[in-house]
Amino acid sequence: MDSWEQALADLASGRGAALKRHAFLLCGNDAQADDLVQEALVRAFTRPLRVPQPGAAEAYVRAIMVNLFIDGARRRTRWSRVAPLLRPADMTPDPADQVSDHDAMLTALRSLSPRQRACVVLRYYQDLPVAEVAAVLGVGEGTVKRYLSEAMSRVAVRLSSAESG
Amino acid sequence: MPIEERELRSRLAESAALAGPPRFTTEDLAGRVRRIRRGRRRRAGIIAAVSVVAVASAVAIPLALGGTSQPVIGAPPPPPPGLSYTVTVNGQRRAVPATGAAQIFTVAPGERLTMTVEVTVPGPRAMTALWLGITDGVLSGHASMEPVLAASTRVPLRPGAHRFVLRWTVPAGLAPGSSRQLSVEWAWQGPEPGNAEREVAYFAVPLPSGATSPAAVARQLRTKALHAVTICDGARPAWIRAVRTTFSKATTVVGGGNDIAGKPSDAVYLVLMKGDFTLYSGGPVPSCAQAPTGHYFSAIVDAATFVTLEAGLGNRPPPVPLQTLGPLLHLT
Numbered sequence: 001m002d003s004w005e006q007a008l009a010d011l012a013s014g015r016g017a018a019l020k021r022h023a024f025l026l027c028g029n030d031a032q033a034d035d036l037v038q039e040a041l042v043r044a045f046t047r048p049l050r051v052p053q054p055g056a057a058e059a060y061v062r063a064i065m066v067n068l069f070i071d072g073a074r075r076r077t078r079w080s081r082v083a084p085l086l087r088p089a090d091m092t093p094d095p096a097d098q099v100s101d102h103d104a105m106l107t108a109l110r111s112l113s114p115r116q117r118a119c120v121v122l123r124y125y126q127d128l129p130v131a132e133v134a135a136v137l138g139v140g141e142g143t144v145k146r147y148l149s150e151a152m153s154r155v156a157v158r159l160s161s162a163e164s165g
Numbered sequence: 166m167p168i169e170e171r172e173l174r175s176r177l178a179e180s181a182a183l184a185g186p187p188r189f190t191t192e193d194l195a196g197r198v199r200r201i202r203r204g205r206r207r208r209a210g211i212i213a214a215v216s217v218v219a220v221a222s223a224v225a226i227p228l229a230l231g232g233t234s235q236p237v238i239g240a241p242p243p244p245p246p247g248l249s250y251t252v253t254v255n256g257q258r259r260a261v262p263a264t265g266a267a268q269i270f271t272v273a274p275g276e277r278l279t280m281t282v283e284v285t286v287p288g289p290r291a292m293t294a295l296w297l298g299i300t301d302g303v304l305s306g307h308a309s310m311e312p313v314l315a316a317s318t319r320v321p322l323r324p325g326a327h328r329f330v331l332r333w334t335v336p337a338g339l340a341p342g343s344s345r346q347l348s349v350e351w352a353w354q355g356p357e358p359g360n361a362e363r364e365v366a367y368f369a370v371p372l373p374s375g376a377t378s379p380a381a382v383a384r385q386l387r388t389k390a391l392h393a394v395t396i397c398d399g400a401r402p403a404w405i406r407a408v409r410t411t412f413s414k415a416t417t418v419v420g421g422g423n424d425i426a427g428k429p430s431d432a433v434y435l436v437l438m439k440g441d442f443t444l445y446s447g448g449p450v451p452s453c454a455q456a457p458t459g460h461y462f463s464a465i466v467d468a469a470t471f472v473t474l475e476a477g478l479g480n481r482p483p484p485v486p487l488q489t490l491g492p493l494l495h496l497t
Contacts, residue, residue, distance in 0.1 A: 004198070005195050005198075008191065008194060008195055008198065009191045009195070012187075012189070012190075012191045012194055013191055016187040016189070017184075017186060017187055019187075020184050020185075020186070020187045021181035021182065021184045022181070023184075024180075024181055024183070024184035025177060025180060025181050030184060030185045033184055034187060034188045034189060037187065037189070038189045038193075038194060038197075041194050041198075042194060042197050042198055042201070045194075045198045046198050046201040046202055103180050103183060105176045105177065105179065105180040106180050106183070109180075120173075120177075121177070124170060124173050124174050124177055125174070125177040125178070125181065127174075152168060152173070155168060155173070156168040159168065159176075
């Protein structure tokens with residue numbers, strides 16, 4: 001087995017669930033979270049020069065996930081205009097999504113923009129300092145602070161209204 | 166009402182726990198990575214045809230830019246069994262030798278093509294599989310063919326000539342200045358089994374006469390150049406310049422002439438970019454070697470079809486200044 005295969009196997013089997021949870025907070029959807037983790041792992045390991053030392057591989061994959069999520073959200077915005085026309089009429093909801101649909105925190109996260117959401121997940125779930133969040137997203141620290149402030153206000157309002165209603 | 170950070174962290178952790186277990190397997194992931202890596206390796210190592218999308222392959226077989234092009238990475242793999250082709254499209258017959266250039270056919274959007282492809286297997290080895298299909302600039306096995314027009318996977322192709330009749334309709338929406346390729350993937354067994362792929366023909370939609378205003382040309386060339394830049398790790402060029410000349414003069418300046426067939430008198434644009442380019446996408450690089458780098462990136466683009474005929478990477482500018490060939494177009 002090549003070294004990259006071993007590193008991929010270690011990461012996918014040992015940290016796959018953790019990566020999935022991270023992706024789930026970003027997407028708010030179980031199937032999309034699976035896709036996001038897989039795509040990030042594949043991208044990380046198909047570019048040998050970019051795969052860092054094993055210890056940093058997980059952080060690298062998480063960074064790829066965040067950027068894929070933001071790029072994907074951008075594309076989905078364009079798609080959303082025609083998506084309803086393509087959707088089959090008798091779609092059966094995924095049981096995992098039925099659970100997540102009723103989670104107030106996930107509902108609050110869905111109300112955020114993709115960048116705000118990524119900031120919240122990186123800062124408060126992954127516990128990255130603001131400077132590192134800024135580095136992952138390729139924006140300034142001030143921008144991250146602004147996103148976080150806006151996101152916190154919106155999440156607070158959503159949670160509050162969910163709990164009172 | 167503000168929310169405390171501690172509460173937010175706790176609620177995020179609770180929500181994250183709602184995620185189901187991963188539904189992917191390590192084997193699936195490794196398989197996907199392996200396929201992509203294999204595709205890139207083949208593209209870097211053996212493919213001679215160049216498009217702007219697959220400019221990587223051109224740099225793996227570097228052109229001489231003032232004799233300073235980067236050496237190809239690592240030790241070359243053993244050469245694949247070279248198949249030769251004769252491609253006939255709507256009555257136009259062109260030969261594509263095993264190590265020769267892909268051929269360009271001009272087509273119209275929506276045109277129905279009938280192609281006859283004669284594949285000659287030189288022997289002594291039989292080919293265990295062969296696919297012919299249409300690609301859009303990226304070669305990554307027959308999975309990247311859309312559609313696969315012919316597949317021979319059950320009975321080995323023995324040494325000798327084999328004939329395939331293919332039919333394909335050029336997409337009605339294929340824009341002028343764009344192209345698709347007829348590509349081949351083939352596999353063999355033996356002491357050193359393997360597979361390989363290449364492009365054998367380009368189907369290019371030319372720009373309509375009258376739509377070749379200097380502004381339109383500049384826009385097309387700039388788009389192609391910037392697309393090539395994204396392959397070179399997104400390095401931002403300091404400048405992009407182009408000049409209209411002939412194929413023979415362009416190859417005299419930057420070398421090449423082996424990737425896609427061009428007649429000496431064909432009108433082309435020679436595009437030159439300056440920047441810091443690193444060709445990570447050219448394929449996996451052995452740990453003992455470095456990815457090809459260079460400060461000058463060149464491309465020879467057919468003036469009628471805007472197919473990229475050649476591309477190269479080097480550290481020094483071409484020995485002949487571009488402005489000696491004609492008026493310069495500044496694309497940055």
